[in-house]
Amino acid sequence: MIRTQHKSPQKRLASIAILGMGRTGQAVLDKAMAVDMAIVCFDDQKTTNLPPEFFLTPEDWPWPSLDALIISPGIPHGFPTPHPAVILANKHGVQVISEIEFALRIGRQERIIAITGTNGKSTTTALTEHILTQAGLSARIGGNIGTPLTGLPDRGKDSIIVLELSSYQLETTTSLRAEIRVILNITPDHLDRHGGWEGYVKAKKTILANATSDDILILGPGEVLDGFSTEKHESCKVIRLEKANPVEHPDNPALQGEHNQQNIAAARVICRQFGLTDYVIDKAIHSFEGLPHRLQPAGQFGQIRFINDSKATNGEAAAKALASFSQIHWCAGGLAKEDGLSACLPYLKNVSHGYFYGQCKEVFAKAVKGHINVSEHDTLEQALEAAVEEAGQHPGDKQVILLAPAAASFDQFASFEARGKSFCRLASQHIAKFQATDPASYKETGHV
Numbered sequence: 538m539i540r541t542q543h544k545s546p547q548k549r550l551a552s553i554a555i556l557g558m559g560r561t562g563q564a565v566l567d568k569a570m571a572v573d574m575a576i577v578c579f580d581d582q583k584t585t586n587l588p589p590e591f592f593l594t595p596e597d598w599p600w601p602s603l604d605a606l607i608i609s610p611g612i613p614h615g616f617p618t619p620h621p622a623v624i625l626a627n628k629h630g631v632q633v634i635s636e637i638e639f640a641l642r643i644g645r646q647e648r649i650i651a652i653t654g655t656n657g658k659s660t661t662t663a664l665t666e667h668i669l670t671q672a673g674l675s676a677r678i679g680g681n682i683g684t685p686l687t688g689l690p691d692r693g694k695d696s697i698i699v700l701e702l703s704s705y706q707l708e709t710t711t712s713l714r715a716e717i718r719v720i721l722n723i724t725p726d727h728l729d730r731h732g733g734w735e736g737y738v739k740a741k742k743t744i745l746a747n748a749t750s751d752d753i754l755i756l757g758p759g760e761v762l763d764g765f766s767t768e769k770h771e772s773c774k775v776i777r778l779e780k781a782n783p784v785e786h787p788d789n790p791a792l793q794g795e796h797n798q799q800n801i802a803a804a805r806v807i808c809r810q811f812g813l814t815d816y817v818i819d820k821a822i823h824s825f826e827g828l829p830h831r832l833q834p835a836g837q838f839g840q841i842r843f844i845n846d847s848k849a850t851n852g853e854a855a856a857k858a859l860a861s862f863s864q865i866h867w868c869a870g871g872l873a874k875e876d877g878l879s880a881c882l883p884y885l886k887n888v889s890h891g892y893f894y895g896q897c898k899e900v901f902a903k904a905v906k907g908h909i910n911v912s913e914h915d916t917l918e919q920a921l922e923a924a925v926e927e928a929g930q931h932p933g934d935k936q937v938i939l940l941a942p943a944a945a946s947f948d949q950f951a952s953f954e955a956r957g958k959s960f961c962r963l964a965s966q967h968i969a970k971f972q973a974t975d976p977a978s979y980k981e982t983g984h985v
Contacts (some may be wrong), residue, residue: 553573554578554622555605558579563717564589564636564687578591579590579592597668605632606634615708616729640686640687644691649698651713652803656853657721657722659798661721664825665807666678668808668817668822671824675696676698679698679701707742710936717753720762721799724851736811739932743751745773753776754776755807757779758777789823794832805818830848830957839971841971847960859939860887862933864887867892870920871896871950878905890911893910895916936963
């Protein structure tokens, strides 16, 4: 395929402020120090060990000399309420940009594949990188998954970066260059951070900005993406996933469910652009081990399987998990998103019982009333214990104890990763109890 050299119209950065000293903020700091930029930093948690000359409150920043404010993706710059440092930046005419934008402005030579979507972007990103690497190409993942783009050493123009981009990152990225740009789907999520549906769609659409006639746009199904396709089809090459007709892929337990068909189709279309054959692609798909917290097997006893899908942080994602199994004991709860459980309703026929916990337990129970039996619990641990007790009444029946929360984790956990790890740990404990009471069944089935 043709390689496009995009040049950023933005000026080079010499003096910056960094807001948020987590993973991305630290990567920006390290790079800025390496290229001798003037730097000031701030973090609301005030847990950083930075020297005093770097760590200043925003009121004390040298605003007239700053070229940009690099903001961590978890910090709001517009909605629901902008951070005070952002208000000061707007007052002084200092642009607020993402870590991705910072990395692009300081210059990178690699070929970039950019992937976004409400659901499926992490799996598609990881699968694409896996296929390319297995085929002998130099490829790495970065951005919203893995290492921040700024933290990846530049390997030159023959290397590929598969970049996952969230709406939080995209809304402050204005100079994206990528020869392949992918939007898998757009459904309601993070609406509070974008001022509503239109703001969320606008943020996702930013991935298509600056695309040239040499770039390839890969768009999934849906009315919103139909509109994007119509708008861009004359200026760029547009490939629609529902028309890609992917070759049947090898069976892989890490890629269960209809939703993963789209992820596979997207990865296949991407990798074909680099000259890979379907034989090479299928062989790599077969060896893909999947990602933690995405339909991750967490253990098994007898015919009872534990599945960790903690990454299912909204109703659409949880619905895809429910569509992938039957005889489900469904653990869900946390901080509900705007879409609720409406997307899950068609798949409740696969659910034996719902175990709802956390802040939204009553809302979830009301949403499925009359469809399935439910019970309400204060914590995930209590919900899982109830699910195990119920499933354990019939250990010889094929059953799935599924964590697909359909909600954010922040009422009880620091992240979806922490929630998923807790589920896996608790699952292991319950399996150990099963083993102690019925070792014969354990030996027959084993532990995965």
